[in-house]
Amino acid sequence: MNRVENEKYAAEIEDARGHISSTRRVTVTALEEILFEICPILDHGFIRVVDYMGDDTAIVQAARVSYGRGTKKVSEDQALINYLMRHHHTTPFEMAEIKLHIKLPIFVARQWIRHRTASVNEYSARYSVLDREFYIPERSSLAVQSRSNRQGRSDRLIYDEATRVLDILKSDSSRNYDNYLLMLNEDALGNKIDPSRDGLARELARMNLTLNAYTQWYWKTNLHNLFNFLRLRVDAHAQFEIRAYADEIVKIVDRWVPACSSAFKEYRLGAKTLSATVVAVLQAKIRGEDTTALASTLGKRERLEISELFPGLFS
Numbered sequence: 369m370n371r372v373e374n375e376k377y378a379a380e381i382e383d384a385r386g387h388i389s390s391t392r393r394v395t396v397t398a399l400e401e402i403l404f405e406i407c408p409i410l411d412h413g414f415i416r417v418v419d420y421m422g423d424d425t426a427i428v429q430a431a432r433v434s435y436g437r438g439t440k441k442v443s444e445d446q447a448l449i450n451y452l453m454r455h456h457h458t459t460p461f462e463m464a465e466i467k468l469h470i471k472l473p474i475f476v477a478r479q480w481i482r483h484r485t486a487s488v489n490e491y492s493a494r495y496s497v498l499d500r501e502f503y504i505p506e507r508s509s510l511a512v513q514s515r516s517n518r519q520g521r522s523d524r525l526i527y528d529e530a531t532r533v534l535d536i537l538k539s540d541s542s543r544n545y546d547n548y549l550l551m552l553n554e555d556a557l558g559n560k561i562d563p564s565r566d567g568l569a570r571e572l573a574r575m576n577l578t579l580n581a582y583t584q585w586y587w588k589t590n591l592h593n594l595f596n597f598l599r600l601r602v603d604a605h606a607q608f609e610i611r612a613y614a615d616e617i618v619k620i621v622d623r624w625v626p627a628c629s630s631a632f633k634e635y636r637l638g639a640k641t642l643s644a645t646v647v648a649v650l651q652a653k654i655r656g657e658d659t660t661a662l663a664s665t666l667g668k669r670e671r672l673e674i675s676e677l678f679p680g681l682f683s
């Protein structure tokens with residue numbers, strides 16, 4: 369964000385944070401503390417919580433279909449939430465919702481928008497001029513193509529190569545943005561550059577921007593779908609840039625619904641799904657039986673994954 373924008377938003381955020389209203393609805397002190405505040409991600413991105421509905425007790429309340437707050441002892445509530453998570457009883461988790469304001473590079477937004485079970489409203493580049501902000505990775509994030517994973521990166525680029533890449537990214541982003549303004553015939557503050565010339569419509573000029581330009585949206589989803597998003601995007605297979613956002617959302621969820629967050633980490637993030645054959649191999653192994661024939665029916669990739677999880681299982 370440039371300095372003018374920064375000051376403008378800081379004032380708006382301060383103003384929003386200044387309004388305190390009383391309510392009978394459940395609120396979460398730890399989340400109220402950061403409500404509306406900007407949490408920076410990457411070089412120009414951010415996440416901020418704009419609104420939320422419910423807390424851990426909303427999940428318990430829905431599961432018990434209770435009249436009051438539906439909570440019992442904290443340990444009993446945690447046990448119920450763990451049970452729901454473990455057995456994929458998903459609808460109680462749909463009773464809590466969160467609305468986030470996110471600023472992110474366009475190429476990250478393209479991955480993010482694949483999560484269809486959310487409500488999205490994006491900043492309109494047909495209506496407004498995008499800021500002169502591009503994601504330029506940290507030198508340490510520049511890596512070579514992975515050989516083992518076609519979708520991933522591997523070792524860091526050597527210094528000179530990284531310098532060349534950074535120079536290209538910076539100059540291409542800048543040049544395309546300059547030409548964007550030239551086509552619009554507007555400067556960054558929206559003033560006409562050349563009064564004798566018509567500018568191109570914003571909806572067309574934007575096509576010249578690079579994918580590392582930043583966009584923004586409001587993104588509202590329920591806790592069940594948020595957990596699905598996090599399970600996929602916190603994972604090491606997800607791209608570093610979207611993972612940076614997902615990691616920050618996990619911290620927000622920790623504040624908002626600590627009991628659900630703990631169940632999610634235990635039964636989703638840290639858990640592994642085993643196929644029927646692998647379960648049979650494990651059971652046979654515990655009984656002391658020969659598992660060679662059973663194990664040979666597993667595919668090469670699954671065998672490798674399971675060996676990493678349980679070294680020595682197939683030896």
Ligand SMILES: Cc1cc2nc3c(=O)[nH]c(=O)nc-3n(C[C@H](O)[C@H](O)[C@H](O)COP(=O)(O)OP(=O)(O)OC[C@H]3O[C@@H](n4cnc5c(N)ncnc54)[C@H](O)[C@@H]3O)c2cc1C
Binds near residue numbers: 485596600605
């Ligand atoms: C590491 C990684 C690599 C990826 N690589 C690629 C890639 O190479 N190419 C690519 O195109 N995508 C890729 N994706 C995107 C991925 O395939 C999913 O589209 C994305 O993660 C959204 O997941 P989702 O459908 O579970 O989420 P959501 O869209 O939020 O859906 C949540 C759940 O709702 C249900 N649902 C939603 N809509 C429908 C529907 N229309 N019909 C039936 N059920 C529905 C499904 O059960 C779904 O799991 C990748 C994702 C990850 C995490």
